């Protein structure tokens with residue numbers, strides 16, 4: 001029968017806990033902005049190229065089709081905050097209080113309403 005090394009198990013458990021804590025700290029340091037959607041808070045990380053990518057990374061249910069500002073399917077209501085369209089204004093119709101997450105990036109913390 002194999003002898004179980006209790007000290008080794010504790011060391012492994014502690015190492016895994018420390019790695020998890022370090023990963024969480026790294027993630028918090030990389031957060032550029034936060035997006036609030038209903039009761040969820042979504043981090044905007046450097047690797048997210050659009051607001052839509054931030055929402056999808058957090059498993060927020062969104063609609064999208066062209067992902068390039070043409071169809072308007074991704075349209076959501078901007079309650080507060082600032083965005084900009086790095087490739088110019090999108091072609092799809094956008095109301096005064098609406099944005100197209102597929103082709104914009106956050107310039108501040110955002111609050112969104114998604115139907």
Ligand code: FES
Pocket residue numbers: 063064065066067068069070071072073074075092100101102103
């Ligand atoms: S997915 Fe088509 S405009 Fe955003």
